[in-house]
Amino acid sequence: MGYSIAYLSLVVLIPLAGLLIRVSAMSWADFVRVAFSDRALAAYRLTFGASFIAATINAVLGTLLAWVLTRYRFPGRKILDALVDFPFALPTAVAGLTLANLFSQTGWLGQFLVPLGIHLAYTTGGIVLALTFVSLPFVVRTLQPVLEEFEVELEEAAATLGAGRWCTFRRVVFPALLPALMTGFALAFARAVGEYGSVLFISSNKPYVSEITPQVIMGWLDQFEYANAMAVAVVMLSASFAILITINLLERWASRFQR
Amino acid sequence: MSIELRHVSKRFGSVSAVEDVSLTVADGELVALLGPSGGGKTTVLRMIAGLEVPTSGDLLVRGERVNDVPVQKRNIGFVFQSYALFKTMSVFDNVAFGLKIRNTPPAEMQARVDELLKLFGLDGLGRRLPHQLSGGQRQRVAIARALAPRPSVLLLDEPFGAVDAKIRQELREWLVRLHRELHVTTIFVTHDQEEAMEVSNRIVIFSRGRLEQIGSPRDVYEQPKNEFVARFIGVLNVLELTVRGGAARLNELSFPSHGVAEGETLRIGFRPYAVQISSNLQEHPHSAVIRHVYFLGVQLRLELETPSGLILRTRIVKDEFLRQGLEQGSSVSFQIREYRVLSTGANNLSPEVATVHSAANFAEGI
Numbered sequence A: 001m002g003y004s005i006a007y008l009s010l011v012v013l014i015p016l017a018g019l020l021i022r023v024s025a026m027s028w029a030d031f032v033r034v035a036f037s038d039r040a041l042a043a044y045r046l047t048f049g050a051s052f053i054a055a056t057i058n059a060v061l062g063t064l065l066a067w068v069l070t071r072y073r074f075p076g077r078k079i080l081d082a083l084v085d086f087p088f089a090l091p092t093a094v095a096g097l098t099l100a101n102l103f104s105q106t107g108w109l110g111q112f113l114v115p116l117g118i119h120l121a122y123t124t125g126g127i128v129l130a131l132t133f134v135s136l137p138f139v140v141r142t143l144q145p146v147l148e149e150f151e152v153e154l155e156e157a158a159a160t161l162g163a164g165r166w167c168t169f170r171r172v173v174f175p176a177l178l179p180a181l182m183t184g185f186a187l188a189f190a191r192a193v194g195e196y197g198s199v200l201f202i203s204s205n206k207p208y209v210s211e212i213t214p215q216v217i218m219g220w221l222d223q224f225e226y227a228n229a230m231a232v233a234v235v236m237l238s239a240s241f242a243i244l245i246t247i248n249l250l251e252r253w254a255s256r257f258q259r
Numbered sequence B: 001m002s003i004e005l006r007h008v009s010k011r012f013g014s015v016s017a018v019e020d021v022s023l024t025v026a027d028g029e030l031v032a033l034l035g036p037s038g039g040g041k042t043t044v045l046r047m048i049a050g051l052e053v054p055t056s057g058d059l060l061v062r063g064e065r066v067n068d069v070p071v072q073k074r075n076i077g078f079v080f081q082s083y084a085l086f087k088t089m090s091v092f093d094n095v096a097f098g099l100k101i102r103n104t105p106p107a108e109m110q111a112r113v114d115e116l117l118k119l120f121g122l123d124g125l126g127r128r129l130p131h132q133l134s135g136g137q138r139q140r141v142a143i144a145r146a147l148a149p150r151p152s153v154l155l156l157d158e159p160f161g162a163v164d165a166k167i168r169q170e171l172r173e174w175l176v177r178l179h180r181e182l183h184v185t186t187i188f189v190t191h192d193q194e195e196a197m198e199v200s201n202r203i204v205i206f207s208r209g210r211l212e213q214i215g216s217p218r219d220v221y222e223q224p225k226n227e228f229v230a231r232f233i234g235v236l237n238v239l240e241l242t243v244r245g246g247a248a249r250l251n252e253l254s255f256p257s258h259g260v261a262e263g264e265t266l267r268i269g270f271r272p273y274a275v276q277i278s279s280n281l282q283e284h285p286h287s288a289v290i291r292h293v294y295f296l297g298v299q300l301r302l303e304l305e306t307p308s309g310l311i312l313r314t315r316i317v318k319d320e321f322l323r324q325g326l327e328q329g330s331s332v333s334f335q336i337r338e339y340r341v342l343s344t345g346a347n348n349l350s351p352e353v354a355t356v357h358s359a360a361n362f363a364e365g366i
Helices: A001-023 A030-034 A038-071 A077-083 A092-103 A110-116 A124-149 A152-158 A167-193 A197-202 A213-222 A224-256 B041-049 B090-103 B106-119 B135-148 B166-184 B195-198 B217-222 B227-232 B318-324
Strands: B003-012 B015-025 B030-035 B056-061 B076-079 B153-157 B183-189 B202-207 B210-215 B237-243 B247-250 B253-256 B267-268 B275-277 B287-295 B299-305 B312-319 B329-337 B339-342 B357-358
Touching: A030 A224, A038 A077, A038 A124, A038 A167, A038 A213, A038 A224, A077 B041, A092 A110, A092 A197, A110 B041, A124 B183, A124 B267, A152 B015, A152 B076, A167 A224, A167 B339, A213 A224, A213 B329, A224 B195, A224 B357, B003 B041, B015 B227, B030 B166, B030 B195, B041 B076, B041 B202, B041 B210, B076 B135, B090 B106, B090 B135, B135 B153, B135 B166, B166 B195, B183 B195, B195 B217, B195 B318, B202 B217, B202 B299, B210 B227, B210 B312, B227 B339, B237 B253, B237 B299, B253 B287, B253 B312, B267 B357, B275 B312, B299 B318, B312 B318
Parallel strands: B030 B183, B030 B202, B076 B153, B153 B183
Antiparallel strands: B003 B015, B003 B056, B202 B210, B237 B247, B237 B267, B247 B253, B267 B339, B275 B329, B287 B299, B287 B329, B299 B312, B339 B357
């Protein structure tokens, strides 16, 4: 207990406190002017919006991937399983660079997609793609143990009672997975909100259009306006915190059936 | 509903789980599938349910082949050993599940679930979640859930395995009562011979994927077809005798040779009740010491040790035990009233010889 608190303080709480103290030196009017400027608001919308979409995509595809990895035995399963962690290991800047290269007009995939009107490099779509990539492991890794422990008998019981596969999934499997899925979603979302490196490369970084919040912060830092950067950071911090708490409460509600 | 298995086999890869099993269960029967674990009994149950498909052979329900009918369409109720209750659903929703799937009108569903909860002593618990119930209650929910859509067969896999001994006894009696009231054809799997004897009308004994014997509890106890059944059902004393000087002998005990050649061996078996004891040391031909007394209630199980160290098990009514003034360590005389020849030396692998021999008057070599 004491150890946990000490560790948490050192790593999380003290830096946060430093941030807040720095911001508290600003006047309220200044804070509002900077933190809720049009440019900042557009960036918040993009950051949280794109992160939400990315986390949702991962919730669906990650569930599918976790399902396949736990339920089926096929050659290359171990390799696929290891690949899930790839976005963890890869420096995100490299990921951004790779994706931008892949989907640009002359890229491997871009040369086919761009003529179809699908622009993924240097657009908001590209941001979602990058965020989906970096947050991919979270849903898969939180669902895997739950799926592995899931009793096959529950599905068999549903089948003996007349339920088809889809009905069994919807009524029996999914509700049991929901708490873990929400944890995975929350982690993926948090990761996406904090992402910077990969977006830098794949986004066109235009203010008001395709600029995410960390870039706004960087912008202020480049002008040596530390307090302004902190103000924007505090808004982002509070929003992330609020979202995480909400998801936590939802998760608790979804897992009410557990001991 | 009648169920028939015709030469059914099931292999998992190269492992044979069930081999050439044929059996018929009549409408309304209460049948136990009994055998040691790994005997194939659960696989048979799962094949009847449609959870496994036979590798070969036919499965018939009311005379119709159902091998390819999916589990959802078989209209069976299956109770899993782990109960497999839906943890995210209330007791009510668990029981109502099969009815919901069948799009039962809400009023009818409500009535059916209430009826079952009441019948199973679960009224008032409808809103609880499975983890808020005791083991016995969970099991009753599992059975209620299986019965709700009015299945034509109820299948139970080790229904009493996961509850403690006292509740197990209650559940057994309760299952018998339930079967009497609902009259649904019921097949259950157990490895506990006492449970099978007590609950079922008919017992099907499996070992290593093969069907060893089918019969009433009394049949399999009194007329076991082979040594496996004889040893598995109830307690059996088994002696391995060698024929010397015209009689089959083991230490101080001797029996007729049953035509077995000199020097060959012979296995015999006898139930504890066949061993008669007396505190009067002159009354019976052999002597022994009571080495251990197990209290089973009205009856006692005794372990006798002969002077040469043979251990024999016998039963005696408590009153008789007390009347004779016996206790642990008492010397007694005994005789073996009847026994079966399980196998003879030349014929060791087909132990189907099962003749009762009265040993009472055989006084050779005493």
